[in-house]
Amino acid sequence: MATFTGYLRARSDDELVALLVRRPDLATPHPATLASLAARATSRSSLDRALTWVDALVLQVLESVVVLTSTVGPPTPAQVQAAVGAGVDDAPHVARAVQDAVALALLWPDDDGTLHATPGVTDALGAAVAGLAPPGAGDDDETGDSLPDLVDAPPGAASVLDALTWGPAVGLVPPPGTAAADAVSWLVGHGLLTRADERHVLLPRRVALALRAGRTHRAPALAPAFVDAPVRDAGVVAAESARAAEQTVRLVRQLLTRWEQSPPGVLRAGGLGARDLRRTAQALDVDDAHAAWLVETAATAGLLADDGEESPSFVPTLEADVWAAQDVAPRWATLARAWLTSARTPWLVGERDDRGTRRAALDPELTRPWVPRLRRAVLDVLASAPRGAALTADDVHEALRWRSPRSVPPLSAIEAVLVEAGRLGVLGAGALASAGRALLADDDAGAALAADLPAPVDEILLQGDLTGVVPGRPGPDLEDLLELAAEVESRGGAVTVRFTADSVLRALDAGTTADDLLTRLGAAARGRVPQPLEYLVRDVARRHGRLRAGAASSYVRADDPALLAGLVDDPRLASLRPRLLAPTVLVADASPAELLDALRARGLAPVAEDARGAVVHAVAPERRVRARPRRTAPVHERPLPERAASVVATLRRGDPPAPVTAGRATDPSGVPVGAADGAVALSSGRRGPSSDPTAPSARRPAGGTPEPGDALVVLREAAQARTAVWVEIVGPDGRADRRLVRPLKVEGGRLRALDPRREAELTVAVHRIADVTHATD
Template sequence: MQIPLVDWLRAQDDETLATLLRLRPDLAVPPPADLTVLATRAGIRASVHRACDDLDTVTLAVLEALVVADADTAPAPLAEIRRLLGPDVPAAALDAALRALRERALVWEADDDGTLSLVPAAREVVPRHPGGLGRPAPGPVGSGALSELLASVEPDELRVLEALAAGPPIGRSRAGSDPTSPVGRLLARGLLLRVDPETVELPRQVGLALRGERPLGRIEVEPPDLATVDRGAEMVDGTAAGAALAALRQVEALIAFWGETPPPVLRSGGLGVRELRRAAREMDVDEPVAALLVEVAVAADLIGESDGVAPEWTPTTAADIWAAGGPEQRWALLARAWLELPRLPGLVGRRDDADRPIAALSEPLRRPLAVRDRRRVLAGLAELPPGTAIGAPEALSQLLAWRAPRRGGRLRDEVVGWTLAEATVLGVVALDAISGPGRALLNQPAEAVAALRAALPEPVGHVLLQADLTAIAPGPLVPELERDLDLMADVESAGGATVYRFTESSVRRALDAGRTATELRDLLSARSATPVPQALSYLVDDVARRHGRLRGGAAASFLRSDDEVLLSEVLAHPDSTVLELRRIAPTVVVSPLPLVELLDGLRAAGFSPAAEDAGGGVLDLRDRGRRIDPRRSRGARPAAPPEPAGAHLDAVVSRMRSGDALAGVRRSVSGSAMPANGSSATLATLQDAARARRTVWIGFVDGHGVAGERVLEPVNVGGGVVEGRDSVNGDIYRVPLHRITSIALVED
C-alpha cells in the first residue's frame, strides 16, 4: 500500500521534522496546527520551487529522473532511478541526493519495498522536457517493435533522430509534409510525433533508446575545479586596509560635497546622471564606484532624501556621528550596509525594460535576493584558506552555478563579477581573495572592527614636508594630526601614503578656524620628520600677515581695522557696492548683510578678512554643510538573514505533534462529546477521570474569548480549576471549570 506524505511525516522523529523546518522555513510561518497542514504546505508549488533553489546539479538531476519515472503519480523503484541516471552518478552521490530530497520532504519512501514517491508540484520545477526527453508515445514505439524500427532507419533519418535525442526533443521542419523526406518517413513510422504543421517531437522511448547507457545524458557529478593563487594573508589584508581607508576618504568627500550642494531627487526617484558624474569627479573615482559609494552611504543612513516640495539628497546628522568615529568603526558601518544592501548597484547605467537608463538610488535597482547572492559569492571565497585568491571570477561563477543552478537568474554570472568588484572597493576583498576583515564581516560580524584594526598599519604621528608645498603621510595618521592636516591642507591623493597640499586658501582656512601663524609653524616643526621648507614658512607668514587685518562682526555685520587707509580702499573697491558698506567711524564700517556674506564678498574682492567674536577672538564661520534627521534608528542591523532557532523549531514540532494527536482524539470523540451544561456535571466527569486515570478531551474558551481544546489526564480537580497533564508533551496545564464548554472521555 502506498504511504502518503502525511503518514511518512508522522513516522519521522522530531529531529527530522526540525531539520525540514530549518531547510524550508516557509513551512513554519505561521506554525502548522498539525502534520496534515505541514504535508499540505510541503506540496504547494511556490514552496517546492523555493525548496529546490538550494539543490545542486546532481540533486536536480535525480529530481528530473524521478519526474521521468513518473514518481509523482505512482511510486518508482530505486533501480529505475539508478538506470535513468546512468554510470555517471555513483551510489554515494545518489544516496546524498536522495537524502537532501528527503530532508526537504520532496521525496519519501512510498512502500516497504523501497519505492519512492515525489511531490506532484516537483514536475513544475524541472524543465518543460525533463532530461531533454519528449513525451511518451503510444503505438509501435511503445511496444517491443522499437528495436526493429530503429534498426531500419536510413543514415539521413538517424541524423535527425540523434539531433533531437541530444535535446531538446522539439524540432521545426517544413519538410514534414513531404512523405519522401527523412522527417516525413519518420513521422509515418511513428518515430516522430507531429506537434503542429512545422513542429515535431521525439517520443521519450526513442530518445531513451538512442542515448543508450546514459538515458538522461551526461551528468557533471563533480564540481568544476577552482584554480587558486596564494597571495599571502598579510599582503591581502594590507591591500584591503588601504582600500578601506580610501573608501572612507571618498565617502567623507561625498558627504562634504553634498552638504554644500545637495543634488535634487529626480521626479521618478534616484540621482541624475549629471549629478552622479559630478560626485564621481569630487571623489576622484569612476562612475560605477561612485554609484556604489552613493548607494552604500544612503543605505548606512549617512545621506537621505530631504522633505519638501523639491527634495534633495542631503547628509544626515548621523554623518557627523559617523565622522567622529575611528576608521575601524566607520568602515564596519559601511561594510555592513553594503553586505545587507537589497539592491544591485551594478545595474546603474543599464537600460530598463522601457529602454530608459537606470539611475543610482532608483527603484529598479531593488533586488530582494541581492543579499543572498552577495553572501553566496563571499562564502565561496571564504572556503579558501586565508590569502588564497581565485584564478578568475569566471571559475567562481561556474562553481556557484553547479552548486545552485536555479539561483541567480539571467544576471547570475554578472552578479559574481559585480560583487567581487564592489567588495574590492570596500576592502572586503583584495587581490581576488577575501580579506581578514571581510571574513570576519561574513562569519563573525562583531569581530570585524578588531579584524580591520589588526590589518591597518600602526598610526604615525609625523609627516614628510616637501619643497613643493606638499606633505606625505607615510601611513594612517593619529587622529589629532589628521584633523590638523585636514584643516590646513587639502588631500591631493589618498592610498597607502596620503599626499596633502598646502595652498593659500587652505592656510587661510586654518587661520579662520582660530589658529595663529605661530601655532601653525610650531605644528609643522613638531610633526615633520623633515625640515620645514622655506617656501611653506613664507606661505604661512604671508597669508597670516594679510589675514585678520579686517575684522567683521554682526551688527547685522561690521568691519573694523586699525588701518584707516585699508578701510578706505575697501570702500573704494568697485565690488564693494553690493556689500552696502557704510563708514560710521574712521576704523569701523557696517553692512546690513549677514557676516558670512560680507566676508565672502570681501574675499572675492581680494581681501583677507577674519571674523571675531564679542571678545575680539577669531570666530570660526566655516560652513559645516546642510544636515537632515536620519530616517531610521542607528541600531545595529542584523548581520545575516534570521534563521529559525533550535528552541523555536522544537516548539513548532511539539505543537504539530500535539495538534496531530488532538485531531485524532477529536475524530474519536466527535460523536460522544457533551456540552458542559453545568459546573457540577463537568466537575463530576473530571473527578471520575482523575480517580480512574482516564484521559479527557475538553473544549474551552480562554480569557480573550478564543476557543481552544486540549487532551488532559486530570491530576487535581478542585477550587474551580482542573489541573492535568497534557497527553502529548507531558506539560501541566490549569483550566478554570467555568471556561470549559464541552467535555468527553477518551477511549483507550
C-alpha cells in the same frame, strides 16, 4: 504504498523542525495539523519556491525519480545513481543530493527503501523532464522492447536520433526531398519518431531512454571546482584589501564633510541630482559610478539622510559623528555590514528605466529585494573556492548556475557585486580577504580587517619644495592635518602631499591660525619645518581676513537715523541682535516676520517690502509635508529553530496520535503506515447525503479534518499514484453527489479527474469537494 501525509506523521520532531527551517513558507501562517502541513508542502507555490534554490544535482535526482517511477516504478537510491550516470567516485555526491531532496520533503522514502516524488513535484518540474518527451507522447506505437536495427536506415537517421537523444526531444521537419527528410520519414515509419504537428517531430520517451541505455542524464551535475583559477598570495590579498578598505573609509569621510558644508538638494522623486553627483565625484576624484556607490553605501549605513525641511537636502546624520570618531576598522565594519544587507542597486544609477528616465542615486526605485541574497551568494561562491582563488564574474556565474539552475542571476549584476566588493575591501586582488570571510560568517569583520591594516604612521618628512612624504598609512591626527592643510598627490606604500596657497588658505578658513598650523606641522615633522613652508603659511595668513562677509536674516531702513539708533539700544530687541550697517540701515538675526512683530509690539507701524522696495502684504504660506515610503516586512521570514519547534508542537497537538496495530504504527484513520491504503477519508467537515448507495458508509471516518485544504494532499497523492478515490461534490443547490473518479491533476484550486463509469472527464473547484475517500481495489 504509504502516503506522503503518513510519512510526515512518522517523522521525528527534529526532522520536522529542520524541514520548517529550510522551507519557512510552510510555517507562515501556522498550519493546524500535519495533514495541513502536507497539503501546503505539496502546493505548487511552495514547491516552486523550494525548487528555486536546489542545486543542479538535486534537480537531476528529482527528474530521475519522476522518470523512473513512470517507467519501471519507484526507484531505489542505487537505481537513481545509475540513472544520472554517476560512477563510484560520484556516488557520495548523488547520496548527498538524495538526502537534500528528502530533507526538503521533495522526495520521501518508503519502508522498502524506494523513493517517491512528493505529490505535485512532477508538475512543478515541467513537461520536458530531463529533456524527455512527456509520458505517453508518441508511445502509442508498439515496436517491442528493443529498437529496430538501424542498418537499413537511410543516411542521416542516426544523426537525427543523436541530436534528439539528450533533448530537447522536439525537432523541426526537414524540407521535403532532402536526405534528412527521407531519414525522418523512415524513423517515423518505424516508430522511432512521431509527428507532433506538420512542422515538428517528437522522440518518444521510451525510445530516448533506450538510446540513453536507461539513463536519464549523461553525467551527474557536479559543483565547479575552479582548479584553473589563479591563486593570489595571502600577503597580497591582505594588503590590497586593507588599501581598498582604508580608501573607502577616507572617501566616505570626505563625502560627509563636503555635504555638511554644501548639502545637495533632494529631487522631487527623492533622489540626488546628476549635477550634484558629478560635483561630488570631482571633489572626491573618482568617477560617477564610484561616487554613486559611495553615496548609496553611506546612506544605507545611516550616515546620510534627507533632512525633511521644506526645501529638503541630504545631510550627515547624528550617527555620522559617532562613526567619524571611530578608528578605521570599526568604521569599515559599519559600511561593510550595511553593504552586505542592503537591497540597493547602485550600479543602475545613470541607466534609463522603462519610462526612459535616468535613474538617480538615492532614488527610492533602486531597491530590489533579491540583492542581499545575491551579495551573499557571490561571496559564498568565493568562500567555497580554494583560498586565495581570484574568480572572474563568469566563474561565479557558472557556480550560481549550478547552485540554483531555476534562478540564475544576470551576469551584469554579478559583475557589479564583484566591483563593489573590490572597492570595499571585501576582496583583495580579486580573492576573498580575511575581512570578507568574517563578514560573510557574521564574525567580527572589523577585527579581521584591523589585523591586515599596517601600523599607522604619525610623522611626515617635510621637504623644501613644499612637499611631504608619509612613509606608510597616516594615523588619525596626521590624516586630519593633511586633509586640512595639504593636497594629496599620490597614495600607495607612502603618501605624498603638497602644500599650496589654496591648501593653507583652506586651513585658515577652518579656524586655524598660522601659529597653530606651524605648531602642528612641527610636531608631526621629522625634523624642523622647512623655511619655504613657513614663509608660505605666514604670507597667506597676512592676506587672510582683509575682506569680511557676513549674513543677516532681515533689515530695517528708515529716513530718520535717530529712530534706528534707538532701536539698536532697545533691550526689548536685544535677542534679535540688531546692528547698524549705515545710519539709515539696520540688520538683525531674525526672519522678516519676527522683526516686523517685534517692531509692532514696540508700538511702531512697519511694513514689509520686496527687493525692489515695493510694499508686500502678508499672506499665510501653504505648508506641505513630503510623504515618505512605508517599509513593509517580508511576507515570509525564515523561522528560527525555536519558532519552528513551537510550530511542530502545535502540529502534534492538532494531529491525533498514531495508534499501534499489530506492532506497526498507523495513521489517524487506522491504516498502517507503509501498508496499502484502504478506505481512508479526509474531509473538509461538510457533510451531505450520498447519492451512491454502493459506497460503504462504514469506510468513512466519524468526523472531518479541521481544515478544508486537508483534502488537497489526498487528491494530489491519488493523482500521483494514479489511483481512484470517492469524492463528495456539493452542487450549487447544496446537494451532495458522491462519485468515483481518478484524479489527473490538482492545480489552481481545481481538480481535473476522469470518471470511468461515465467515461467522461470533469473539472471541479476543490472548495466544492466535501469529502475524499481512497477507493479499494
